[in-house]
Every structure is written in structure tokens, then in C-alpha cells.
Amino acid sequence: MRRRLWLMIGWLFMSIGIIGIALPVVPTVPFLLVAAWAFARSSPVLKQRILDHPTYGPPVRAWQERGAVGRVAKIWAISAMTAGVALSWWVGMPDWVVAVQGAICASVAIFLITRPCA
Numbered sequence: 001m002r003r004r005l006w007l008m009i010g011w012l013f014m015s016i017g018i019i020g021i022a023l024p025v026v027p028t029v030p031f032l033l034v035a036a037w038a039f040a041r042s043s044p045v046l047k048q049r050i051l052d053h054p055t056y057g058p059p060v061r062a063w064q065e066r067g068a069v070g071r072v073a074k075i076w077a078i079s080a081m082t083a084g085v086a087l088s089w090w091v092g093m094p095d096w097v098v099a100v101q102g103a104i105c106a107s108v109a110i111f112l113i114t115r116p117c118a
Contacts, residue, residue: 013035032050036050036051070118077108
């Protein structure tokens with residue numbers, strides 16, 4: 001039963017990651033990280049397929065082995081978060097919403113900056 005649950009979680013996040021390939025605002029690698037984590041508990045073969053993928057395998061392996069995030073990925077993520085907070089402010093969201101969003105995004109940005117570069 002547990003194996004089946006982990007397998008379902010893996011396929012769910014793998015599906016979202018695949019959608020992220022086509023939609024530029026949906027990140028792919030974070031969803032593949034969760035899928036690989038779930039597949040490690042349910043299907044080592046599927047986990048290995050993610051790790052062996054020529055495009056998406058290296059960033060997943062870098063995260064799993066060293067907690068590393070690529071420099072370009074860091075720049076894109078922080079830029080997107082900054083743009084999202086700026087857009088919220090520009091469209092007139094309540095100040096408290098923008099402040100909470102900014103605090104969360106700043107925390108994530110600090111976390112990303114402190115990760116080693118892949």
C-alpha cells in the first residue's frame with residue numbers, strides 16, 4: 001500500500017514536471033526532484049530514469065549529491081520571484097500581501113544564494 005502511494009506521488013510530480021517543460025512559468029526540475037524522491041521509495045528503476053535523463057538528470061543529481069543549484073537557475077528563480085512581488089505591488093495588492101510575499105520570496109532567495117553552484 002505504501003509503495004503504491006509513493007508511486008502515485010512520483011507520477012503526479014513527474015506529470016507536473018513534464019507540463020513544466022512546455023509551460024515556461026512552471027519549473028521542471030523541482031518537480032522532478034520530488035518525483036525522484038518518491039520513486040526512490042517505490043520504483044528505483046523510475047528514479048534511475050530521471051537521473052539518467054540527458055537534460056534533466058544532471059541538475060537532479062547535483063541537488064541530490066551536493067545540494068547544488070545551477071547559477072542560471074538561481075538567477076531565473078530570483079528574477080521571477082522579484083518580478084512576481086513587483087507585479088503584485090504594481091496591480092495594487094494590499095500592502096500586507098506584498099510584504100508577506102516579499103518576505104517568503106526573500107527567504108527562498110537567501111536559501112538559493114547559499115546553495116553551492118552546480
